[in-house]
Amino acid sequence: xxxxxxxxxxxxxxxxVALLLQNGVEVHYLTTSKKKIIKExxxxxxxxxxxxxxxxENSLLGVDVIIHLAGASIAKRWTSAYKQEIxxxxxxxxxxxxxxxxxxPNQVKQIISASGTAIYPDSATALYDELSxxxxxxxxxxxxxxxxxxxxxxxxxDIKVCxxxxxxxxxxxxxxxQEMLKPIQFGLGAAFGNGQQITSWIHIHDLAxxxxxxxxxxxxxxxxxxxxxxxxxxxLTKALAKQLHxxxxxxxxxxxxxxxxxxxxxxxxxxxxxxxxxxxxDNGFQFQFPTIEKALGNIIA
Numbered sequence: 401x402x403x404x405x406x407x408x409x410x411x412x413x414x415x416x417v418a419l420l421l422q423n424g425v426e427v428h429y430l431t432t433s434k435k436k437i438i439k440e441x442x443x444x445x446x447x448x449x450x451x452x453x454x455x456x457e458n459s460l461l462g463v464d465v466i467i468h469l470a471g472a473s474i475a476k477r478w479t480s481a482y483k484q485e486i487x488x489x490x491x492x493x494x495x496x497x498x499x500x501x502x503x504x505p506n507q508v509k510q511i512i513s514a515s516g517t518a519i520y521p522d523s524a525t526a527l528y529d530e531l532s533x534x535x536x537x538x539x540x541x542x543x544x545x546x547x548x549x550x551x552x553x554x555x556x557x558d559i560k561v562c563x564x565x566x567x568x569x570x571x572x573x574x575x576x577x578q579e580m581l582k583p584i585q586f587g588l589g590a591a592f593g594n595g596q597q598i599t600s601w602i603h604i605h606d607l608a609x610x611x612x613x614x615x616x617x618x619x620x621x622x623x624x625x626x627x628x629x630x631x632x633x634x635x636l637t638k639a640l641a642k643q644l645h646x647x648x649x650x651x652x653x654x655x656x657x658x659x660x661x662x663x664x665x666x667x668x669x670x671x672x673x674x675x676x677x678x679x680x681x682d683n684g685f686q687f688q689f690p691t692i693e694k695a696l697g698n699i700i701a
Contacts (some may be wrong), residue, residue, distance in 0.1 A: 402426040402462045403615060404508075406448075406493060407469030409436055411574050412514070415608040416467065417443070423612070428459050430470070450493040460506045465615045466497065468513040468551070474540065475576070478664045487543055494550035501557055510560040512614050513551040517565050517600055517626065519544040522672040524596070529676040530565075530622040539664065562619045567600035567626035567675060569607055572699045576668075581700075584641050590650040592658065595634030597672035600626040603689035603698065613685050628677040629691045633669075636692065643696045 403420060407413045408429035420427050421442060430448040431437060437445035446459035450470070472489040476482060494513075501508060518540035520528045544565075554561050570577045583589045602610075602625055610625050631639070634652075641648045658666040677687075689695040 401464050401615070402428065404428040404430070404459055404463040404466045405469065406430045406467070406497070407471065407514075408445075410469060411571060412569065412604065412607060413469050414573075415571070415604050416469075416611055419608045419612055425612075426462075428461075428463060430455065430459055448496065450489070450496040453492075453496050453499065455496050455500045457500055457504045460500060460504055460508065463506065463508055464510070466508055466511040467611055467615065468494065468497065468511060471514070471547070474543075474668070475579075477662065478539065483539060487546060490543070490547045491550050494547075498550075498553060498557070501554070501559070508559055510562065510615065510618055510620075511551065511554050512562040512564065512611060512619070513547075515548055515551075515563040515565045515622075516540065516544045517567050517624065517673055517675055518671070519548075519565065520673050520675065522597075522670075523674070524672060527674050527676055528624070530624060530679050538667065540667070560618060560620045562614050563622050564607075564610060564614065564625040565622060565675075566607065567602050567624075567630075567673075569604050570601055570695055570699060571604035573604075575604075577699065580636075580640060581644065584637070584644055584646050584648075587646060588650060589637060589641055589646065589648050591634040591637045591652045592669045593633070593652060593655050595632060595637070595652055597633050597670055598630050598674040599633055599636055599671075600624075600630045600673055600675035601636075601692070601695075602627050603687075603695040605698075606687050606689055609688065610680065610685055617684065619683065623680050623683075624675050624677055625680070626675045626677050627687060627690055627692075627695070628681065630674050631692050639692050639696055640700075643700045 426442045446456040448455040470493040472486045568576050
């Protein structure tokens with residue numbers, strides 16, 4: 401099997417590439433930096449510039465599956481200009497891939513795209529599966545809607561489309577978890593708001609494994625890429641403190657404080673979504689780190 405990856409040098413992409421190479425899968429990857437192009441036997445980089453619609457068509461040679469992870473990070477302050485970049489980076493990259501596939505002979509059978517759980521509305525009572533009505537009128541939800549629409553059109557090329565709606569990714573190499581750990585390490589940890597908002601998360605090893613599993617089994621449609629054990633913000637904060645052997649003594653942090661510090665991006669800390677992983681389980685996927693205790697035990701050694 402040969403897989404083409406966009407976003408291969410990011411947090412998730414790096415983990416996924418390592419997993420694929422360990423399993424004998426040939427990897428082609430697209431990069432916007434010519435300095436990051438490596439040419440090895442089973443690992444081959446190609447240049448692209450989605451903003452200008454430029455792509456090296458040779459990247460498609462012999463490729464069976466595309467895994468599409470590219471997109472500007474949402475973990476930066478959302479200025480008006482950066483919000484536009486978040487949207488355009490996802491749409492432009494999808495459009496560039498679509499045009500290349502449409503105009504060049506290829507054997508691509510499936511595209512698996514990253515997507516987000518932001519599409520589900522905040523709720524203190526709902527349990528969201530992939531059939532849930534998914535519409536929430538805020539910035540991130542609108543990003544996901546446009547993102548998924550840009551991927552759906554690959555069906556017109558008779559290519560299977562799979563979208564993994566991903567929760568908070570826990571990793572020792574960066575991302576949200578490292579930011580959560582910093583105040584706790586300095587004895588300044590506290591839950592946000594009332595602490596009852598539900599966090600749907602996934603260990604980065606399980607996320608990479610789910611992408612590989614989706615490719616091997618030709619998954620089609622939407623799958624929630626979250627662990628089967630969502631957790632409240634308060635209990636997550638306690639679990640982090642316990643793993644670090646730190647005490648929690650500060651009161652919960654009010655929402656307005658984080659709004660002042662982070663602007664609109666503070667919404668990421670107060671999202672409240674209980675999301676089901678049952679569809680992935682029913683289709684044969686097994687989590688290596690299904691509980692927060694196992695995940696943190698692996699990440700925080």
